[in-house]
Amino acid sequence: MTVGVVEQALPVKVAILGTASSGKTTLAAALARDYGTVWVPEYLREFVDTEQRIPVAQDQIHIARTQLAREAIAAPLAHRYLFCDTTPLMTAVYSRHYFQGIDAELALLADRHQRDYAVTLVTAPDIPWEADGLQRESEQVSVTINAMLMEELKRRAIPYLLLTGTLAERLAQASRHLP
Template sequence: MTPRRIAILGTASSGKTTLAEALAERYGTVWVPEYLREFVDAEGRVPVAADQIHIARTQRAREDAAAPQAGKYLFCDTTPLMTAVYSRHYFGGIDAELAVLADAHQRDYALTLVTAPDIPWVADGLQRENEEVSVIVNRLLLDELAARGIPYLLISGDPDQRISQASGYL
């Protein structure tokens, strides 16, 4: 059985990882961590424009690799669409190959959850984002979803509330 891929999108420090991990535990399945964190840790730097396609490809490849181990759901802590949003913000546009990967969002994810930036913001190591940038990126994400006609569920509140909200749509 092919798992239903659940996209979990949001800005830095908005609870994506916590939600993905908790939902995977609740539903007895696996989740795919955000590759960007690993990239920043391994490289010791923030990505540049040329890194964006590698980050998105790797994120997608890890989803594909995790799918055979998943149960009914595969929870994805970000997707290439989020990489495209960051690329637009930080580098002024989305490269053509990244745009193709981001376009797959509409056909490949059964549900898109967006984590609201309503929890205390915590710096994330070398990540360059701060609370003010998170507000901007959140707006860009919501605009991108609207422009692509991608329906989403905004998840907010404390961790238990978020799990409950998401579970109501699974």
């Protein structure tokens, strides 16, 4: 009798990108619930809560690396999909805005890992904007960041689905797009 090793298929990694207060976290949690899997929260939130400050330029690579490390930890627990509430690409976009550039190591991380996501969902900033303590910028900055994100996705030729409307509408749009 031969005992075989059963390998778990890698989950389909789904990137959820968007500006502050655009519903990324709510969407990631709802998709994970609906698909009976896990999701990776945005590490930036934890960083701000733990450090009690907004990040500086030197923190960006740590934030992006930690986000990826959390994805690696969650992947074996995922069932079919792993929903990721942000990626290093989003960290790079924020770095470009707040720090007038992207650290070379962060740029490399964003380049190397964005293709790891089989699907990219972008949450439109079309829901009521809400401030979120230290972490969140103004509504006007969110508009700027959204434009920068759209430019970056176009520049990198990353296909994405823009999710609009209520949570129920966004869930329906996402489910039609997931493989």
